[in-house]
Amino acid sequence: MTISPQATSSRPERILLEVADFLADPVAAARFPQTILRFRNDRAAAEVGLDGLSDAEWLAHFGRFEPLPGSLPEPLALRYHGHQFRAYNPDIGDGRGFTFAQVRDEDGRLLDLGTKGSGTTPYSRFGDGRLTLKGGVREILATEMLEALGVRTSRSFSLVETGEALHRGDEPSPTRSAVLVRLSHGHIRIGSFQRLATLGQPAEMARLVAYVLEQLYGEQPGEAPALQLLEHVVAGTARLAASYMAAGFVHGVLNSDNINVTAESFDYGPWRFTPFWDTGFTAAYFDAQGLYAFGRQAQAIHWDVVQLAIALTKLADVEALGAILDAFPALYEQAHAAAMLARLGVTPRGEAEDLALVQAIEESLTPGSVTIDRFFFDWAGGRRRAPSPADDAYAADFAGLEALLAPYAPSRRLDHAYWSDAEPCSMHIAEVEAIWSAIDRDDDWAPLHAKVAAIRRMGEALA
Structure with a gap:
């Protein structure tokens, strides 16, 4: 049929x-x-x-x-x-x-x-x-x-x-x-270009560059298509790495064959959401060295993009490619601040001020007295809700944050029913295992469908 x-x-x-x-x-x-x-x-x-x-x-x-x-x-x-x-x-x-x-x-x-x-x-x-x-x-x-x-x-x-x-x-x-x-x-992965470079197929690589620009980025190739593509990938992957951090997400396997040149995240194996702001948190039991730990994801993705640039040397000047790569750290820093403020739900005020605020948030979260989800839930719109189960922790570890947030205007409305819930929607490993256990033990799919509905409801509130 x-x-x-x-x-x-x-x-x-x-x-x-x-x-x-x-x-x-x-x-x-x-x-x-x-x-x-x-x-x-x-x-x-x-x-x-x-x-x-x-x-x-x-x-x-x-x-x-x-x-x-x-x-x-x-x-x-x-x-x-x-x-x-x-x-x-x-x-x-x-x-x-x-x-x-x-x-x-x-x-x-x-x-x-x-x-x-x-x-x-x-x-x-x-x-x-x-x-x-x-x-x-x-x-x-x-x-x-x-x-x-x-x-x-x-x-x-x-x-x-x-x-x-x-x-x-x-x-x-x-x-x-x-x-x-x-x-x-x-x-189309970074690894797709690495294969063509390894096999010595520059003509095919040029065709793939044109395909990506025309069909996935909606642009006509210009005078230097390889540079044009790398600019997109550098900017997009910097935003992707930043969004992982704001989400508290650890992909687990950031190999170059798992990085899409459209900078869209995909292929989830041993992923985890870290409960706390722990930069050493890893998702894969086989990542013994912490290569893809929570706090090293931007570095890992940048390294992968360097491999794309190396492949593209078959089509473009090394120095020009290097200049584009050099923009990654600054682009990531800007994207990281923007992603953190977006999840918090406040309007950016200026680069220096925003970076100082994000640094203060991360320093406050680092002791691990409050989960990432609880913090963004309790401080939505830049104003702390009260009472909260985390009030004692806020008094101890978040001193001064309220003053830093005072000048910031909310960027989203907080009238969605989600903001009246007692607990934030989260996705930690115990809940994942409980959802699977219900399916495995009783063929009960209701917890999965209920969780998807709850996540989408949160998404409406965050939109």
Whole structure:
């Protein structure tokens, strides 16, 4: 069963085929024993004209991967290399996923529908190409929370349980299987350019630069397209790193193959939200050196962008590329202050004043007497709510902050019912595990759907 594009005002695309000859390999989706719909993101689907699909049609496209009319005729597994924990790996690529379709949203922006857990590809190596159901649930929670907190992120579009028993060494096995579909602003990674540089394919790299500029940034390539692209990536990734900090988020695996050149966050594995402002907090148990710790994420992302610049030396002058890279620290500092003030809900006053305020907030949070979520909830709009369970901590560790905030005007209204709640909406590991436990033990999906609703309600209040 398939659906015609006219039935939902979908705007399918297949522009990826212009670069597929050197960027991707045609693959087939796995045949699953079952396709049980567990989550469909109708809010995101409405933006690309696919919310009118019946559940049966949804499963046909996002569980069995029948092509969307007018879009890609077959799935494409993307080729790329990448630095993984600073070690170069030429033996990677889409190993358990593929780009299934392209669509335009209501603003005309090109988006990809990509998968996770859809079967083996030429890049699976020794993997089974599958995704655990728990991994899919965790990705839904990560993307919903990040979207609500203002982070540019891929969106969990669909989760279908597939009826296989998977064995994993890092969790109780056998465990349930699933296939996830994500909606993303492209899937072109820094590692996509690294691969072309390593293979000595500058002509193909020039074509990929043009594709990204034209299709993902909506610009015509100028006199120096590689420099034009790097400027976008430097500015965008600086904002991305800053938004992670304001959200209290730790991605966990900031390898260069996990950095999208549109600077949209994606591919969530061992992510965590840190409860406290702990710059050494890590998300991945295998990150023993803390390479991707909370406070080192900007440094890690900058390092990855340097790898993009190195690849682009095949097309552009080294000194010109270096000058663009040198702007990252200042851009990050500005974006970090803007992101912190935006989450707090106050209007910026000036660079020096704003940086001093953000520094004071971080110093006050560092002792760990108040969680990040509690602080931003209690001080929304720049005025401390009272009473609060954290009043004693505010008196001890936040002295002087009220005076610093006094000149700041609120940037959002506080009449949403969320601001009258007793507790802020958060996403700490104990809650993630409790949501999964209800599914694993009792097949109870109500806590997941309730949490998604609560996160979206918070997002409305923060908008």
